[in-house]
Amino acid sequence: MKKNTIRLDEYTWEEIRSLIENGHKTVVFGIGATEQHGPSLPLMADALQADETANIIAHELPKALQAPTIRVGYSKYHMHFPGSMTLRVSTLQALIEDYIDSFVHHGFNKIVIFVSHGGNVPSTQKVVAEKHQQYPNVRIVYYYDQDAMPVIGKLAMEFQLTPGQIGTHAGHMEASMVQYYAEDLVDKDRLVEGYTGEWNEEMHHKMHENGMHTISKNGILGDQRGSSKEMGQKYIDALKPVMMNYIKKNLEE
Ligand SMILES: [Zn+2]
Numbered sequence: 001m002k003k004n005t006i007r008l009d010e011y012t013w014e015e016i017r018s019l020i021e022n023g024h025k026t027v028v029f030g031i032g033a034t035e036q037h038g039p040s041l042p043l044m045a046d047a048l049q050a051d052e053t054a055n056i057i058a059h060e061l062p063k064a065l066q067a068p069t070i071r072v073g074y075s076k077y078h079m080h081f082p083g084s085m086t087l088r089v090s091t092l093q094a095l096i097e098d099y100i101d102s103f104v105h106h107g108f109n110k111i112v113i114f115v116s117h118g119g120n121v122p123s124t125q126k127v128v129a130e131k132h133q134q135y136p137n138v139r140i141v142y143y144y145d146q147d148a149m150p151v152i153g154k155l156a157m158e159f160q161l162t163p164g165q166i167g168t169h170a171g172h173m174e175a176s177m178v179q180y181y182a183e184d185l186v187d188k189d190r191l192v193e194g195y196t197g198e199w200n201e202e203m204h205h206k207m208h209e210n211g212m213h214t215i216s217k218n219g220i221l222g223d224q225r226g227s228s229k230e231m232g233q234k235y236i237d238a239l240k241p242v243m244m245n246y247i248k249k250n251l252e253e
Helices: 013-021 043-060 087-105 118-134 149-159 172-185 201-210 229-252
Strands: 025-031 064-066 110-117 139-143
Touching: 025 043, 025 087, 025 139, 043 064, 043 110, 043 172, 043 229, 087 110, 087 118, 110 229, 118 139, 139 229, 149 172, 149 229, 172 229
Parallel strands: 025 064, 025 110, 110 139
Antiparallel strands: none
């Protein structure tokens, strides 16, 4: 194959047919979101991370291709903020189902889904479980943040940040990663602090019921101050082996 790409949709159908015949039976795709990430980060923050991380995964796995990223997800609780988009849960689940059915139809037997946005996790989990029942000979693995907490804890110590500052949405970690992937899209004069207080089930429930703006006026859960491209590289380097171990282990089961 002359083309030097792992992106499925950059090939022709004849090229894909030969790739599958030659054992390229793993396909990876990301599911992101198009939603507010505070005053400094673009709405595409999660879509960008989904696409870039799926690309990393596809490069790390043998004979894997990357399928188009789902760039809009379930973000209902961000709709107070202009520009945010949301799919209905039923739409998102239907999309994931249709992606998987398409791949299985062509003979892919290992499917990896990288989820960059927490709101998409329950839908992904549900569809993956159903598809495993339907296709017992196909391995489907989704990755969100499994096994990552101890690594993030270590980085927090190293950077002298609290877990609240590292953040769960547009905080220090995410602001750094977005700068790593697309520095030009980040307004560095507007890297600010959001809600960094306690986070528990009750807060999580409140966010989903009443909207993110009732917890954080600027839309950030975390503290973006001090975040940078260099820090982004550190987060990514530390998290990549944990993610790849999890995916490889679960693809083999
Ligand atoms: Zn995000």
